[in-house]
Amino acid sequence: MRRHVANVLSIYRSVKRLGIPDSQIILMIADDMACNSRNPRPATVFNNADQQLNVYGDDVEVDYRGYEVTVENFVRLLTSRLPPETPRSKQLLTDEGSNILIYLTGHGGDGFLKFQDSEEITSQELADALEQMWQKRKYHEIFFMIDTCQAASMYEKFYSPNILAMASSLVGEDSLSHHVDPAIGVYIIDRYTFFALRFLEKVQPDSSLNMSSFLAVCPKQDCISTVGVRTDLFSRDPAKVPITDFFGSIRPIELTFIPDNILNKLENNEIVVEEKLTNNKHAKRYYYVPLMPKW
Template sequence: MEFESAIYFSNTSFVCTSRFWFNYRHVANTLSMYRTVKRLGIPDSNIILMLADDVSCNPRNKYPATVYNNANRLLDLYGDNVEVDYRGYEVTVENFIRMLTGRVSPDTPRSKRLLSDDRSNILVYMTGHGGDEFLKFQDAEEISAYDLADSFKQMSEKKRYNEILFMIDTCQANTMYSKINSTNILATGSSKLDESSYSHHTDYDIGVAVIDSFTYYNLEFLEKVDQTSDKTLQELFDTYDPVKIASHPGIRSDLFNRPLDKVKVTDFFGNVQNVELTKSRYPLLQDDSVDEEPIFFAPNNTLPAKDHLFRSFLVEKSSKSSTLFGVLSALLIGYVISATVI
Protein backbone atom coordinates (compact mmCIF):
# COMPACT_ATOMS: atom_id res chain seq x y z
CA MET A 1 0.00 0.00 0.00
CA GLU A 2 1.41 3.40 -0.99
CA PHE A 3 1.16 6.42 1.31
CA GLU A 4 0.68 9.84 -0.20
CA SER A 5 1.74 12.09 2.67
CA ALA A 6 2.55 12.21 6.35
CA ILE A 7 2.11 15.04 8.86
CA TYR A 8 4.69 15.44 11.59
CA PHE A 9 4.42 15.45 15.37
CA SER A 10 5.31 18.48 17.51
CA ASN A 11 7.49 18.20 20.62
CA THR A 12 8.74 21.02 22.80
CA SER A 13 11.40 21.57 25.42
CA PHE A 14 11.25 24.68 27.63
CA VAL A 15 14.26 25.41 29.81
CA CYS A 16 14.52 28.15 32.41
CA THR A 17 18.17 28.03 33.46
CA SER A 18 17.83 30.59 36.29
CA ARG A 19 16.81 30.36 39.91
CA PHE A 20 16.27 32.84 42.79
CA TRP A 21 13.61 35.51 43.23
CA PHE A 22 15.19 38.31 41.18
CA ASN A 23 15.07 36.08 38.09
CA TYR A 24 11.26 35.99 38.27
CA ARG A 25 11.04 37.15 34.64
CA HIS A 26 12.86 34.06 33.35
CA VAL A 27 10.29 31.80 35.00
CA ALA A 28 7.51 33.95 33.53
CA ASN A 29 9.16 33.78 30.09
CA THR A 30 9.20 30.00 30.20
CA LEU A 31 5.69 29.54 31.56
CA SER A 32 4.32 32.00 28.99
CA MET A 33 5.71 29.96 26.10
CA TYR A 34 4.57 26.75 27.80
CA ARG A 35 1.03 28.10 28.08
CA THR A 36 1.08 29.16 24.41
CA VAL A 37 1.93 25.74 22.98
CA LYS A 38 -0.62 24.07 25.25
CA ARG A 39 -3.27 26.51 24.05
CA LEU A 40 -2.34 25.58 20.48
CA GLY A 41 -2.88 21.91 21.19
CA ILE A 42 0.43 20.35 22.21
CA PRO A 43 -0.27 18.01 25.17
CA ASP A 44 1.93 17.74 28.26
CA SER A 45 3.02 14.29 27.09
CA ASN A 46 4.92 16.06 24.26
CA ILE A 47 6.38 18.83 26.46
CA ILE A 48 9.49 18.78 28.65
CA LEU A 49 9.47 21.65 31.17
CA MET A 50 12.66 22.39 33.12
CA LEU A 51 12.12 24.96 35.87
CA ALA A 52 13.76 25.90 39.17
CA ASP A 53 10.19 26.38 40.44
CA ASP A 54 11.26 28.54 43.39
CA VAL A 55 9.26 31.68 42.57
CA SER A 56 5.57 30.91 42.99
CA CYS A 57 5.84 30.05 46.68
CA ASN A 58 8.76 32.33 47.50
CA PRO A 59 8.19 34.25 50.79
CA ARG A 60 8.69 37.51 48.88
CA ASN A 61 5.82 36.75 46.52
CA LYS A 62 2.97 39.05 47.51
CA TYR A 63 0.58 36.81 45.54
CA PRO A 64 1.41 33.28 46.73
CA ALA A 65 1.28 30.32 44.34
CA THR A 66 1.11 32.58 41.28
CA VAL A 67 3.36 33.71 38.45
CA TYR A 68 2.37 36.61 36.19
CA ASN A 69 3.92 37.95 33.00
CA ASN A 70 2.28 41.36 33.20
CA ALA A 71 1.89 44.01 35.88
CA ASN A 72 -1.88 43.98 35.40
CA ARG A 73 -1.88 40.37 36.71
CA LEU A 74 -4.81 39.25 34.55
CA LEU A 75 -3.39 35.81 33.80
CA ASP A 76 -1.89 33.46 36.37
CA LEU A 77 0.60 31.33 34.46
CA TYR A 78 1.08 28.94 37.35
CA GLY A 79 -2.50 28.13 38.21
CA ASP A 80 -3.65 25.95 35.33
CA ASN A 81 -2.26 22.42 35.09
CA VAL A 82 1.46 23.15 35.03
CA GLU A 83 3.48 19.93 34.83
CA VAL A 84 7.14 20.53 35.70
CA ASP A 85 9.26 17.60 34.52
CA TYR A 86 12.68 18.69 35.82
CA ARG A 87 12.46 20.77 38.99
CA GLY A 88 14.98 22.63 41.14
CA TYR A 89 18.44 21.09 41.13
CA GLU A 90 17.39 18.59 38.44
CA VAL A 91 17.84 21.45 35.96
CA THR A 92 21.45 20.75 34.97
CA VAL A 93 23.49 20.82 31.78
CA GLU A 94 23.92 17.05 31.93
CA ASN A 95 20.20 16.36 32.30
CA PHE A 96 19.39 18.79 29.49
CA ILE A 97 21.84 17.16 27.07
CA ARG A 98 20.74 13.65 28.04
CA MET A 99 17.10 14.62 27.53
CA LEU A 100 17.81 15.97 24.03
CA THR A 101 19.97 13.07 22.91
CA GLY A 102 17.93 10.32 24.55
CA ARG A 103 20.94 9.05 26.51
CA VAL A 104 19.01 8.60 29.75
CA SER A 105 19.19 5.78 32.26
CA PRO A 106 16.70 2.91 31.85
CA ASP A 107 14.82 3.91 35.01
CA THR A 108 14.13 7.45 33.75
CA PRO A 109 10.34 7.97 33.77
CA ARG A 110 8.48 8.71 30.58
CA SER A 111 7.76 12.30 31.66
CA LYS A 112 11.51 13.08 31.67
CA ARG A 113 12.15 11.68 28.18
CA LEU A 114 11.93 13.50 24.85
CA LEU A 115 10.12 10.78 22.90
CA SER A 116 10.89 12.01 19.40
CA ASP A 117 11.86 10.43 16.09
CA ASP A 118 12.56 11.41 12.50
CA ARG A 119 8.96 12.60 12.13
CA SER A 120 9.18 15.09 15.01
CA ASN A 121 9.27 18.87 14.72
CA ILE A 122 10.90 20.12 17.92
CA LEU A 123 10.78 23.57 19.52
CA VAL A 124 13.63 24.18 21.98
CA TYR A 125 13.17 27.38 24.01
CA MET A 126 15.78 28.55 26.54
CA THR A 127 16.01 31.61 28.76
CA GLY A 128 18.37 32.74 31.51
CA HIS A 129 21.67 34.59 31.94
CA GLY A 130 24.25 34.19 29.21
CA GLY A 131 27.24 35.65 27.43
CA ASP A 132 29.45 35.06 24.41
CA GLU A 133 28.74 31.42 23.42
CA PHE A 134 27.54 30.29 26.85
CA LEU A 135 24.38 30.11 28.96
CA LYS A 136 24.52 29.76 32.73
CA PHE A 137 22.56 27.05 34.53
CA GLN A 138 21.41 28.24 37.97
CA ASP A 139 24.60 30.26 38.49
CA ALA A 140 26.51 27.00 39.04
CA GLU A 141 27.56 25.74 35.59
CA GLU A 142 27.39 26.65 31.92
CA ILE A 143 26.40 25.11 28.61
CA SER A 144 28.48 26.32 25.67
CA ALA A 145 27.57 26.83 22.03
CA TYR A 146 29.76 23.80 21.26
CA ASP A 147 27.81 21.64 23.74
CA LEU A 148 24.55 22.68 22.14
CA ALA A 149 25.82 22.07 18.60
CA ASP A 150 27.11 18.64 19.58
CA SER A 151 23.76 17.73 21.16
CA PHE A 152 21.90 18.67 17.99
CA LYS A 153 24.46 16.70 15.95
CA GLN A 154 23.80 13.60 18.02
CA MET A 155 20.06 14.10 17.59
CA SER A 156 20.56 14.29 13.82
CA GLU A 157 22.67 11.13 13.71
CA LYS A 158 20.15 9.26 15.87
CA LYS A 159 17.23 10.51 13.74
CA ARG A 160 15.53 12.18 16.70
CA TYR A 161 13.98 15.04 14.73
CA ASN A 162 12.57 16.13 11.41
CA GLU A 163 13.09 19.87 12.00
CA ILE A 164 14.17 21.94 15.02
CA LEU A 165 13.31 25.53 15.90
CA PHE A 166 15.79 26.80 18.51
CA MET A 167 14.74 29.99 20.32
CA ILE A 168 16.80 31.64 23.05
CA ASP A 169 16.26 34.77 25.16
CA THR A 170 19.42 35.86 26.98
CA CYS A 171 22.28 38.33 26.68
CA GLN A 172 24.36 37.78 23.51
CA ALA A 173 21.86 35.07 22.61
CA ASN A 174 22.74 34.85 18.92
CA THR A 175 26.20 33.49 19.74
CA MET A 176 24.62 30.33 21.16
CA TYR A 177 23.58 29.06 17.73
CA SER A 178 26.78 30.07 15.92
CA LYS A 179 28.36 26.59 16.14
CA ILE A 180 25.34 24.53 15.01
CA ASN A 181 26.12 22.57 11.84
CA SER A 182 23.27 20.05 11.59
CA THR A 183 20.66 20.22 8.85
CA ASN A 184 17.03 21.23 9.23
CA ILE A 185 17.63 23.51 12.21
CA LEU A 186 16.24 27.05 12.34
CA ALA A 187 17.46 29.35 15.13
CA THR A 188 16.52 32.73 16.53
CA GLY A 189 17.86 34.73 19.47
CA SER A 190 17.17 37.95 21.31
CA SER A 191 20.49 39.81 20.98
CA LYS A 192 23.73 39.91 19.03
CA LEU A 193 27.34 39.61 20.23
CA ASP A 194 28.30 42.10 22.97
CA GLU A 195 24.67 43.12 23.41
CA SER A 196 22.44 42.63 26.45
CA SER A 197 18.82 41.55 26.43
CA TYR A 198 16.44 43.59 28.54
CA SER A 199 13.28 43.09 30.53
CA HIS A 200 10.07 44.63 29.22
CA HIS A 201 8.54 46.08 32.38
CA THR A 202 8.39 45.75 36.16
CA ASP A 203 5.56 44.97 38.56
CA TYR A 204 6.31 47.34 41.43
CA ASP A 205 3.97 45.51 43.80
CA ILE A 206 6.33 42.54 43.81
CA GLY A 207 9.45 44.55 43.05
CA VAL A 208 10.82 42.61 40.06
CA ALA A 209 10.65 42.59 36.26
CA VAL A 210 8.00 40.13 35.08
CA ILE A 211 8.97 39.38 31.47
CA ASP A 212 11.75 39.99 28.94
CA SER A 213 11.19 42.10 25.83
CA PHE A 214 12.05 39.46 23.24
CA THR A 215 9.64 36.92 24.72
CA TYR A 216 7.00 39.61 25.27
CA TYR A 217 6.88 40.58 21.59
CA ASN A 218 6.93 36.97 20.45
CA LEU A 219 3.90 36.35 22.65
CA GLU A 220 2.20 39.46 21.27
CA PHE A 221 2.26 37.77 17.86
CA LEU A 222 1.54 34.23 19.07
CA GLU A 223 -1.56 35.29 21.01
CA LYS A 224 -3.21 36.06 17.65
CA VAL A 225 -2.54 32.54 16.35
CA ASP A 226 -4.92 29.61 16.72
CA GLN A 227 -4.66 25.97 15.66
CA THR A 228 -6.11 26.66 12.20
CA SER A 229 -3.92 29.69 11.51
CA ASP A 230 -1.87 29.99 8.32
CA LYS A 231 0.55 32.53 9.79
CA THR A 232 4.17 31.70 9.02
CA LEU A 233 7.47 32.00 10.83
CA GLN A 234 8.49 34.64 8.30
CA GLU A 235 5.57 36.76 9.48
CA LEU A 236 6.68 36.26 13.08
CA PHE A 237 10.28 37.24 12.33
CA ASP A 238 9.10 40.28 10.37
CA THR A 239 7.60 41.68 13.59
CA TYR A 240 11.01 41.82 15.31
CA ASP A 241 11.74 45.50 15.91
CA PRO A 242 15.12 46.30 17.53
CA VAL A 243 13.75 49.62 18.78
CA LYS A 244 10.88 48.02 20.72
CA ILE A 245 12.87 44.97 21.83
CA ALA A 246 15.86 47.17 22.79
CA SER A 247 18.27 44.67 21.22
CA HIS A 248 18.94 43.14 17.81
CA PRO A 249 17.26 39.74 17.41
CA GLY A 250 18.96 37.32 15.05
CA ILE A 251 17.71 34.59 12.73
CA ARG A 252 19.80 31.77 11.29
CA SER A 253 18.16 29.84 8.44
CA ASP A 254 21.10 28.63 6.31
CA LEU A 255 20.74 25.08 7.70
CA PHE A 256 16.99 24.99 7.18
CA ASN A 257 15.62 23.40 4.01
CA ARG A 258 12.25 25.16 3.71
CA PRO A 259 11.56 28.80 2.84
CA LEU A 260 10.36 30.58 5.97
CA ASP A 261 7.26 31.94 4.27
CA LYS A 262 6.14 28.31 3.78
CA VAL A 263 6.65 27.27 7.41
CA LYS A 264 3.52 27.64 9.51
CA VAL A 265 3.89 28.82 13.08
CA THR A 266 1.83 25.80 14.15
CA ASP A 267 4.45 23.46 12.65
CA PHE A 268 6.41 24.08 15.87
CA PHE A 269 4.10 25.89 18.30
CA GLY A 270 0.97 23.82 17.65
CA ASN A 271 -0.22 20.25 17.54
CA VAL A 272 -0.75 18.74 14.10
CA GLN A 273 -2.55 15.42 14.09
CA ASN A 274 -0.72 12.53 12.45
CA VAL A 275 -2.68 11.85 9.26
CA GLU A 276 -1.65 9.45 6.52
CA LEU A 277 -3.48 9.36 3.21
CA THR A 278 -3.55 6.34 0.93
CA LYS A 279 -4.12 6.21 -2.80
CA SER A 280 -6.19 3.04 -2.68
CA ARG A 281 -9.14 1.75 -0.71
CA TYR A 282 -8.18 -0.33 2.28
CA PRO A 283 -9.79 -3.82 1.88
CA LEU A 284 -11.71 -4.10 5.11
CA LEU A 285 -13.88 -7.00 3.88
CA GLN A 286 -13.72 -9.17 0.80
CA ASP A 287 -17.05 -10.38 -0.61
CA ASP A 288 -15.84 -13.95 -0.84
CA SER A 289 -14.43 -13.93 2.68
CA VAL A 290 -17.74 -13.36 4.43
CA ASP A 291 -19.20 -16.64 5.59
CA GLU A 292 -22.88 -16.95 6.20
CA GLU A 293 -23.81 -17.74 9.76
CA PRO A 294 -25.07 -21.33 9.96
CA ILE A 295 -28.77 -21.69 10.69
CA PHE A 296 -29.81 -23.95 13.54
CA PHE A 297 -33.24 -25.53 13.69
CA ALA A 298 -35.40 -26.46 16.58
CA PRO A 299 -35.95 -30.19 17.22
CA ASN A 300 -39.05 -30.26 15.00
CA ASN A 301 -36.95 -28.89 12.10
CA THR A 302 -39.39 -26.06 11.54
CA LEU A 303 -38.08 -23.17 13.62
CA PRO A 304 -34.81 -21.46 12.70
CA ALA A 305 -32.69 -20.56 15.71
CA LYS A 306 -30.11 -17.97 14.65
CA ASP A 307 -30.20 -16.14 17.97
CA HIS A 308 -27.37 -17.11 20.31
CA LEU A 309 -29.65 -16.95 23.32
CA PHE A 310 -32.15 -19.22 21.60
CA ARG A 311 -29.38 -21.68 20.75
CA SER A 312 -28.40 -21.79 24.39
CA PHE A 313 -32.04 -22.34 25.31
CA LEU A 314 -32.29 -25.29 22.90
CA VAL A 315 -29.11 -26.89 24.24
CA GLU A 316 -30.29 -26.45 27.82
CA LYS A 317 -33.76 -27.79 26.97
CA SER A 318 -32.29 -30.80 25.16
CA SER A 319 -30.00 -31.52 28.10
CA LYS A 320 -32.88 -31.33 30.58
CA SER A 321 -35.04 -33.61 28.38
CA SER A 322 -32.30 -36.24 28.23
CA THR A 323 -31.89 -36.17 31.99
CA LEU A 324 -35.66 -36.52 32.60
CA PHE A 325 -35.87 -39.43 30.14
CA GLY A 326 -33.06 -41.21 31.97
CA VAL A 327 -34.77 -40.82 35.36
CA LEU A 328 -38.11 -42.12 34.06
CA SER A 329 -36.40 -45.10 32.41
CA ALA A 330 -34.69 -46.03 35.66
CA LEU A 331 -37.95 -45.81 37.60
CA LEU A 332 -39.75 -47.97 35.04
CA ILE A 333 -37.06 -50.66 35.13
CA GLY A 334 -37.15 -50.66 38.92
CA TYR A 335 -40.93 -51.03 38.93
CA VAL A 336 -40.81 -54.00 36.51
CA ILE A 337 -38.16 -55.79 38.56
CA SER A 338 -40.04 -55.30 41.82
CA ALA A 339 -43.31 -56.53 40.27
CA THR A 340 -41.60 -59.66 38.96
CA VAL A 341 -40.12 -60.50 42.34
CA ILE A 342 -43.46 -60.12 44.05
Protein backbone atom coordinates (compact mmCIF):
# COMPACT_ATOMS: atom_id res chain seq x y z
CA MET A 1 0.00 0.00 0.00
CA ARG A 2 1.21 3.47 -0.90
CA ARG A 3 0.60 4.90 2.56
CA HIS A 4 2.77 2.27 4.18
CA VAL A 5 5.68 3.29 1.95
CA ALA A 6 5.06 6.93 2.88
CA ASN A 7 4.91 5.93 6.56
CA VAL A 8 8.34 4.33 6.63
CA LEU A 9 9.95 6.98 4.40
CA SER A 10 8.64 9.66 6.77
CA ILE A 11 10.44 8.10 9.73
CA TYR A 12 13.51 7.49 7.56
CA ARG A 13 13.57 11.18 6.60
CA SER A 14 13.30 12.24 10.24
CA VAL A 15 16.19 10.19 11.58
CA LYS A 16 18.43 11.23 8.69
CA ARG A 17 17.61 14.89 9.26
CA LEU A 18 18.56 14.47 12.92
CA GLY A 19 22.01 13.15 12.10
CA ILE A 20 21.82 9.38 11.63
CA PRO A 21 23.68 8.45 8.41
CA ASP A 22 22.54 5.84 5.91
CA SER A 23 25.39 3.61 7.06
CA GLN A 24 23.48 3.21 10.34
CA ILE A 25 20.01 2.78 8.82
CA ILE A 26 18.57 -0.37 7.29
CA LEU A 27 15.55 0.46 5.12
CA MET A 28 13.18 -2.29 3.99
CA ILE A 29 10.35 -1.27 1.62
CA ALA A 30 8.54 -2.67 -1.41
CA ASP A 31 9.97 0.33 -3.34
CA ASP A 32 7.39 0.03 -6.13
CA MET A 33 5.36 3.21 -5.66
CA ALA A 34 7.69 5.94 -6.89
CA CYS A 35 7.73 4.45 -10.41
CA ASN A 36 4.29 2.81 -10.37
CA SER A 37 2.24 3.47 -13.51
CA ARG A 38 -0.57 4.91 -11.36
CA ASN A 39 1.75 7.51 -9.89
CA PRO A 40 1.33 10.69 -12.00
CA ARG A 41 4.57 12.10 -10.56
CA PRO A 42 7.29 9.49 -11.15
CA ALA A 43 10.07 9.04 -8.61
CA THR A 44 8.11 10.86 -5.89
CA VAL A 45 6.21 9.80 -2.79
CA PHE A 46 4.32 12.53 -0.94
CA ASN A 47 2.97 12.12 2.55
CA ASN A 48 0.68 15.16 2.53
CA ALA A 49 -2.26 16.37 0.45
CA ASP A 50 -0.65 19.63 -0.71
CA GLN A 51 2.46 17.75 -1.87
CA GLN A 52 4.89 19.96 0.00
CA LEU A 53 7.07 17.12 1.25
CA ASN A 54 8.46 14.46 -1.08
CA VAL A 55 9.73 11.79 1.30
CA TYR A 56 11.28 9.74 -1.49
CA GLY A 57 13.66 12.58 -2.26
CA ASP A 58 16.90 12.16 -4.18
CA ASP A 59 19.04 10.47 -1.53
CA VAL A 60 17.04 7.46 -0.35
CA GLU A 61 19.17 4.34 0.11
CA VAL A 62 16.97 1.23 0.12
CA ASP A 63 18.75 -1.81 1.58
CA TYR A 64 16.02 -4.46 1.12
CA ARG A 65 13.46 -3.95 -1.63
CA GLY A 66 10.73 -5.91 -3.37
CA TYR A 67 11.01 -9.65 -2.91
CA GLU A 68 13.87 -9.18 -0.43
CA VAL A 69 11.38 -7.84 2.12
CA THR A 70 10.44 -11.13 3.77
CA VAL A 71 9.86 -12.36 7.30
CA GLU A 72 12.90 -14.62 6.99
CA ASN A 73 15.23 -11.79 5.97
CA PHE A 74 13.86 -9.54 8.71
CA VAL A 75 14.40 -12.13 11.45
CA ARG A 76 17.81 -13.07 10.07
CA LEU A 77 18.74 -9.38 10.07
CA LEU A 78 17.76 -8.90 13.71
CA THR A 79 19.43 -12.09 14.92
CA SER A 80 22.61 -11.78 12.81
CA ARG A 81 21.96 -15.04 10.96
CA LEU A 82 22.51 -13.69 7.45
CA PRO A 83 24.64 -15.56 4.90
CA PRO A 84 28.36 -14.74 5.18
CA GLU A 85 28.40 -13.08 1.74
CA THR A 86 25.78 -10.50 2.81
CA PRO A 87 27.08 -6.93 2.22
CA ARG A 88 27.76 -4.88 5.34
CA SER A 89 25.08 -2.40 4.26
CA LYS A 90 22.50 -5.17 4.77
CA GLN A 91 23.74 -6.23 8.20
CA LEU A 92 22.80 -4.94 11.64
CA LEU A 93 26.29 -4.09 12.89
CA THR A 94 25.33 -3.19 16.45
CA ASP A 95 26.72 -4.13 19.85
CA GLU A 96 25.87 -3.91 23.54
CA GLY A 97 26.30 -0.14 23.48
CA SER A 98 23.83 0.50 20.65
CA ASN A 99 20.42 2.15 20.88
CA ILE A 100 18.12 0.85 18.14
CA LEU A 101 14.89 2.22 16.67
CA ILE A 102 12.69 -0.43 15.06
CA TYR A 103 9.76 0.97 13.07
CA LEU A 104 7.21 -1.37 11.45
CA THR A 105 4.12 -0.56 9.42
CA GLY A 106 1.66 -2.46 7.23
CA HIS A 107 -1.51 -4.50 7.53
CA GLY A 108 -1.86 -6.47 10.73
CA GLY A 109 -4.20 -8.04 13.24
CA ASP A 110 -4.21 -9.58 16.68
CA GLY A 111 -0.70 -10.97 17.12
CA PHE A 112 0.61 -10.66 13.55
CA LEU A 113 1.94 -8.22 10.95
CA LYS A 114 1.77 -8.92 7.23
CA PHE A 115 4.78 -8.68 4.94
CA GLN A 116 3.68 -7.63 1.43
CA ASP A 117 0.29 -9.36 1.91
CA SER A 118 1.95 -12.73 1.26
CA GLU A 119 3.27 -13.81 4.68
CA GLU A 120 3.19 -12.64 8.28
CA ILE A 121 5.36 -12.43 11.36
CA THR A 122 3.76 -13.26 14.70
CA SER A 123 4.24 -11.44 17.97
CA GLN A 124 5.95 -14.50 19.46
CA GLU A 125 8.43 -14.74 16.57
CA LEU A 126 9.27 -11.07 16.98
CA ALA A 127 9.67 -11.40 20.76
CA ASP A 128 12.01 -14.37 20.36
CA ALA A 129 14.09 -12.50 17.77
CA LEU A 130 14.55 -9.59 20.18
CA GLU A 131 15.57 -12.01 22.94
CA GLN A 132 18.23 -13.47 20.64
CA MET A 133 19.49 -9.93 20.05
CA TRP A 134 19.78 -9.42 23.79
CA GLN A 135 21.57 -12.73 24.33
CA LYS A 136 24.02 -11.86 21.55
CA ARG A 137 24.59 -8.38 23.01
CA LYS A 138 23.31 -6.66 19.90
CA TYR A 139 21.69 -3.73 21.69
CA HIS A 140 21.72 -1.56 24.78
CA GLU A 141 18.18 -0.18 24.41
CA ILE A 142 15.44 -0.56 21.80
CA PHE A 143 12.57 1.77 20.95
CA PHE A 144 9.96 -0.33 19.16
CA MET A 145 7.38 1.62 17.16
CA ILE A 146 4.60 0.06 15.08
CA ASP A 147 1.72 1.48 13.02
CA THR A 148 -0.87 -1.14 12.09
CA CYS A 149 -4.28 -2.37 13.18
CA GLN A 150 -4.26 -3.92 16.68
CA ALA A 151 -0.62 -2.84 16.87
CA ALA A 152 -0.22 -3.26 20.64
CA SER A 153 -0.63 -7.02 20.23
CA MET A 154 2.82 -7.10 18.60
CA TYR A 155 4.63 -6.02 21.78
CA GLU A 156 2.57 -7.99 24.30
CA LYS A 157 4.89 -11.03 24.05
CA PHE A 158 8.12 -9.07 24.58
CA TYR A 159 10.16 -10.35 27.52
CA SER A 160 13.66 -8.97 26.92
CA PRO A 161 15.04 -6.05 28.97
CA ASN A 162 15.58 -2.44 27.93
CA ILE A 163 12.76 -2.23 25.38
CA LEU A 164 10.42 0.77 25.19
CA ALA A 165 7.44 0.06 22.93
CA MET A 166 4.77 2.23 21.31
CA ALA A 167 1.86 1.18 19.08
CA SER A 168 -0.71 3.07 17.03
CA SER A 169 -3.70 1.08 18.35
CA LEU A 170 -4.75 -1.31 21.10
CA VAL A 171 -5.94 -4.87 20.62
CA GLY A 172 -9.40 -4.80 19.01
CA GLU A 173 -8.85 -1.38 17.40
CA ASP A 174 -8.05 -0.39 13.83
CA SER A 175 -5.39 2.15 12.91
CA LEU A 176 -6.85 4.66 10.49
CA SER A 177 -5.53 6.58 7.49
CA HIS A 178 -5.19 10.36 7.49
CA HIS A 179 -6.11 11.73 4.07
CA VAL A 180 -6.50 10.82 0.38
CA ASP A 181 -4.48 11.84 -2.66
CA PRO A 182 -7.22 12.66 -5.21
CA ALA A 183 -4.81 12.22 -8.12
CA ILE A 184 -4.40 8.48 -7.53
CA GLY A 185 -7.41 7.78 -5.31
CA VAL A 186 -5.60 6.19 -2.36
CA TYR A 187 -4.76 7.22 1.18
CA ILE A 188 -1.39 8.92 1.58
CA ILE A 189 -0.31 8.25 5.16
CA ASP A 190 -1.64 6.74 8.39
CA ARG A 191 -2.83 9.01 11.17
CA TYR A 192 -0.38 7.88 13.84
CA THR A 193 2.69 8.30 11.63
CA PHE A 194 1.36 11.61 10.28
CA PHE A 195 1.25 13.13 13.77
CA ALA A 196 4.54 11.49 14.74
CA LEU A 197 6.17 13.09 11.70
CA ARG A 198 4.62 16.46 12.45
CA PHE A 199 6.15 16.25 15.92
CA LEU A 200 9.57 15.12 14.66
CA GLU A 201 9.73 17.90 12.07
CA LYS A 202 9.98 20.36 14.99
CA VAL A 203 12.81 18.48 16.68
CA GLN A 204 16.35 19.78 16.21
CA PRO A 205 19.60 17.85 16.85
CA ASP A 206 20.19 19.82 20.06
CA SER A 207 16.58 19.46 21.22
CA SER A 208 15.80 19.02 24.92
CA LEU A 209 12.57 17.14 24.18
CA ASN A 210 12.27 13.74 25.83
CA MET A 211 10.69 10.40 24.94
CA SER A 212 7.79 11.01 27.30
CA SER A 213 6.62 13.90 25.12
CA PHE A 214 6.89 11.71 22.03
CA LEU A 215 4.83 8.94 23.65
CA ALA A 216 1.96 11.45 23.85
CA VAL A 217 2.32 12.52 20.22
CA CYS A 218 -1.09 11.30 19.01
CA PRO A 219 -3.96 11.63 21.52
CA LYS A 220 -7.18 9.79 20.75
CA GLN A 221 -8.94 12.85 19.33
CA ASP A 222 -6.25 12.94 16.63
CA CYS A 223 -5.48 9.26 16.11
CA ILE A 224 -9.07 8.05 16.76
CA SER A 225 -7.45 4.78 17.82
CA THR A 226 -5.82 4.53 21.26
CA VAL A 227 -2.04 4.69 21.21
CA GLY A 228 -0.48 1.91 23.29
CA VAL A 229 2.72 2.26 25.31
CA ARG A 230 4.72 -0.38 27.17
CA THR A 231 7.39 0.77 29.63
CA ASP A 232 7.74 -2.11 32.12
CA LEU A 233 10.75 -3.61 30.30
CA PHE A 234 12.53 -0.26 30.04
CA SER A 235 15.00 0.60 32.80
CA ARG A 236 14.89 4.40 32.43
CA ASP A 237 12.17 6.97 33.00
CA PRO A 238 11.05 8.07 29.50
CA ALA A 239 10.74 11.62 30.83
CA LYS A 240 14.53 11.61 31.36
CA VAL A 241 15.44 10.06 28.00
CA PRO A 242 16.30 12.61 25.27
CA ILE A 243 14.38 11.96 22.07
CA THR A 244 17.70 12.09 20.20
CA ASP A 245 18.77 8.90 22.02
CA PHE A 246 16.73 7.03 19.39
CA PHE A 247 15.90 9.48 16.62
CA GLY A 248 19.18 11.39 16.35
CA SER A 249 22.92 11.15 16.55
CA ILE A 250 24.97 13.78 18.31
CA ARG A 251 28.71 13.32 18.68
CA PRO A 252 30.27 16.06 20.84
CA ILE A 253 33.73 16.98 19.53
CA GLU A 254 36.31 18.89 21.52
CA LEU A 255 38.91 20.75 19.47
CA THR A 256 42.28 21.44 21.07
CA PHE A 257 45.54 22.84 19.77
CA ILE A 258 47.52 21.86 22.88
CA PRO A 259 49.93 18.93 22.27
CA ASP A 260 49.12 15.89 24.35
CA ASN A 261 51.47 13.22 25.67
CA ILE A 262 50.43 9.65 24.88
CA LEU A 263 51.90 6.99 27.18
CA ASN A 264 53.64 4.15 25.44
CA LYS A 265 52.04 1.32 27.34
CA LEU A 266 48.65 -0.22 27.88
CA GLU A 267 47.30 0.17 31.39
CA ASN A 268 43.82 -0.66 32.60
CA ASN A 269 42.44 -0.69 29.04
CA GLU A 270 42.83 3.08 28.86
CA ILE A 271 45.59 3.61 26.30
CA VAL A 272 44.40 3.30 22.74
CA VAL A 273 47.42 4.27 20.64
CA GLU A 274 51.12 3.46 20.88
CA GLU A 275 53.61 5.07 18.55
CA LYS A 276 57.13 3.80 17.86
CA LEU A 277 59.83 5.08 15.53
CA THR A 278 60.80 2.23 13.20
CA ASN A 279 63.10 2.74 10.19
CA ASN A 280 62.41 6.47 10.23
CA LYS A 281 58.66 5.82 9.98
CA HIS A 282 55.99 5.89 12.61
CA ALA A 283 54.33 2.55 13.25
CA LYS A 284 51.07 2.74 15.18
CA ARG A 285 49.54 0.00 17.24
CA TYR A 286 45.88 0.27 18.14
CA TYR A 287 44.17 -1.20 21.17
CA TYR A 288 40.39 -1.42 21.24
CA VAL A 289 38.59 -0.61 24.44
CA PRO A 290 35.10 -2.14 25.00
CA LEU A 291 32.37 0.42 24.39
CA MET A 292 30.35 -0.80 27.35
CA PRO A 293 31.37 -3.01 30.26
CA LYS A 294 30.30 -6.63 29.85
CA TRP A 295 27.94 -8.00 32.44
